[in-house]
Amino acid sequence: MTKITADYHLHSDVSPDCKTPMEESCEAAIQKGLTELIFTEHMEMFSANFKRYSIPYMQQYFDNLAACREKFAGKLTLKAGVEMGQGHVDREWEKTIIDLFPFDFIIGSVHKLDNVDMGKMAFADEEETKRIIQQNLEYLWTLVDTCDFDSLGHVDLVKRYAANHGIKVDLADYPDQLMPILHRLAERGKALEINTSGIRQSPKEALPSVRILKMFKQAGGRYLTVGSDAHLAKDVGADFDTAREMALEAGFRHIALYEKRMPILVSIE
Numbered sequence: 001m002t003k004i005t006a007d008y009h010l011h012s013d014v015s016p017d018c019k020t021p022m023e024e025s026c027e028a029a030i031q032k033g034l035t036e037l038i039f040t041e042h043m044e045m046f047s048a049n050f051k052r053y054s055i056p057y058m059q060q061y062f063d064n065l066a067a068c069r070e071k072f073a074g075k076l077t078l079k080a081g082v083e084m085g086q087g088h089v090d091r092e093w094e095k096t097i098i099d100l101f102p103f104d105f106i107i108g109s110v111h112k113l114d115n116v117d118m119g120k121m122a123f124a125d126e127e128e129t130k131r132i133i134q135q136n137l138e139y140l141w142t143l144v145d146t147c148d149f150d151s152l153g154h155v156d157l158v159k160r161y162a163a164n165h166g167i168k169v170d171l172a173d174y175p176d177q178l179m180p181i182l183h184r185l186a187e188r189g190k191a192l193e194i195n196t197s198g199i200r201q202s203p204k205e206a207l208p209s210v211r212i213l214k215m216f217k218q219a220g221g222r223y224l225t226v227g228s229d230a231h232l233a234k235d236v237g238a239d240f241d242t243a244r245e246m247a248l249e250a251g252f253r254h255i256a257l258y259e260k261r262m263p264i265l266v267s268i269e
């Protein structure tokens with residue numbers, strides 16, 4: 001695969017923050033020459049007594065997926081995925097969902113700290129930004145150390161939210177905390193995601209940067225997955241040539257595809 005034609009992170013209107021029907025993104029993907037998609041709807045986990053995302057919610061995703069599989073058979077491979085947000089704060093629910101549904105691929109992401117979305121935080125000054133980063137790194141460590149997932153999603157997402165407030169953040173500047181996270185990820189045989197959404201959003205670069213991809217390589221990482229994190233059909237497969245160049249620059253010769261949660265390495269040379 002000299003071109004990356006599989007998008008391993010996108011959302012449909014099942015996710016609360018997306019209005020695009022699955023069908024629309026499938027059509028856009030075919031137009032763009034993609035061959036495989038994994039819609040990874042949000043399954044956010046909350047600590048304490050917050051309301052859980054429901055089983056019918058997840059079932060709705062599988063129903064829509066079945067309809068699209070039928071409609072686009074022979075044109076597009078549609079595997080089953082989910083984006084678990086901070087699964088470690090509710091391991092019981094994480095396990096229930098994973099046991100109930102036949103996922104091919106699970107992204108583990110940190111979106112919320114103490115049940116609050118990082119995107120809603122103020123990033124008022126340097127001190128608060130540092131506090132958010134430290135807590136984010138603690139969450140990332142616990143997720144990578146304990147959760148049931150295949151690829152770590154947008155590891156430096158905090159960079160996007162800080163950039164929205166005009167603050168530049170690079171998690172590579174925190175090697176004492178980031179390296180153990182990347183080592184543990186590699187040790188557990190998990191993938192790191194190249195999420196291209198940052199290129200079209202405020203940070204103007206992918207999540208993460210090549211610098212962090214190189215750190216993952218140095219930590220013994222073998223698997224990379226690539227996703228657009230599209231919430232709009234026009235963004236499906238966006239900037240995958242850049243993602244490929246970044247992977248090659250960091251010394252990776254393959255990306256990973258997944259089937260029934262097993263990685264399959266595909267050459268990108």
Ligand SMILES: [Zn+2]
Nearest residue numbers: 083109153154
């Ligand atoms: Zn996410």
Ligand SMILES: [Zn+2]
Nearest residue numbers: 009011083229
């Ligand atoms: Zn996402």
